[in-house]
Amino acid sequence: MGVLVVGLELAAVLVAYGYFGWPILVIGVPVIVLTLVALLVVRASEAPRRMLHEHRASRWDPNAALPGGLMSGFFEVSKQRQRP
Numbered sequence: 001m002g003v004l005v006v007g008l009e010l011a012a013v014l015v016a017y018g019y020f021g022w023p024i025l026v027i028g029v030p031v032i033v034l035t036l037v038a039l040l041v042v043r044a045s046e047a048p049r050r051m052l053h054e055h056r057a058s059r060w061d062p063n064a065a066l067p068g069g070l071m072s073g074f075f076e077v078s079k080q081r082q083r084p
Contacts, residue, residue, distance in 0.1 A: 006039070
């Protein structure tokens with residue numbers, strides 16, 4: 001989708017350049033650069049967001065639960081206190 005947006009922006013700048021000349025590049029080039037920066041930021045933020053979503057989805061699945069937690073080890077019998 002990002003490639004499509006950048007492609008449409010390039011096409012619009014080229015058409016405007018043909019009609020208005022070089023002054024359109026003063027506006028068009030920074031807009032394209034800002035769009036590319038925004039796409040890179042969104043792309044970089046997707047991996048942590050995806051991992052968080054997977055973790056939240058597996059929160060209530062007992063087979064996919066991560067070991068440990070707030071009360072982990074609280075109900076386990078200590079090996080030092082076992083009776084012979």
